Amino acid sequence: MAYDDDNIFAKILRGEIPCDKVHETEHSLAFRDINPQTPVHVLVIPKGKYVSMDDFSANASDAEQADFMRAVGAVARMEGIVENGYRVLSNIGRDGHQEVPHLHMHVFGGKNLGRMIKPIDK
Numbered sequence: 788m789a790y791d792d793d794n795i796f797a798k799i800l801r802g803e804i805p806c807d808k809v810h811e812t813e814h815s816l817a818f819r820d821i822n823p824q825t826p827v828h829v830l831v832i833p834k835g836k837y838v839s840m841d842d843f844s845a846n847a848s849d850a851e852q853a854d855f856m857r858a859v860g861a862v863a864r865m866e867g868i869v870e871n872g873y874r875v876l877s878n879i880g881r882d883g884h885q886e887v888p889h890l891h892m893h894v895f896g897g898k899n900l901g902r903m904i905k906p907i908d909k
């Protein structure tokens with residue numbers, strides 16, 4: 788899938804719409820989800836134009852990938868959720884129900900999150 792410059796996170800990165808910023812590094816930006824599912828719900832995105840984890844893992848530089856993973860860890864520490872635990876999750880593509888076509892990692896925490904996913908209907 789080609790990158791869509793009009794996606795909402797591209798607009799946040801360009802400063803065209805605001806975000807509640809939590810953390811910023813050379814290659815990554817973290818901000819609060821507009822529709823939080825848990826007491827802590829932060830999105831971490833690369834600044835580069837990557838559609839998904841598939842695109843990012845194949846095409847981003849080592850520096851971008853390292854920066855992104857470090858940013859995810861830093862956000863969890865900054866939000867105070869390391870001791871009790873938390874969840875990181877990235878929805879990818881149609882089956883993953885990805886709504887915004889710019890790679891983002893959800894960081895969920897601040898409560899007991901329960902089991903990871905519901906058992907599938909076979």
Ligand code: DGP
Nearest residue numbers: 795806819820821822878884885886887
């Ligand atoms: P998904 O692509 O399904 O992994 O989820 C996209 C998430 O992005 C969803 O939890 C809501 C969030 N979101 C959508 N639009 C905005 C926005 O304009 N600002 C912020 N902060 N979050 C947004």
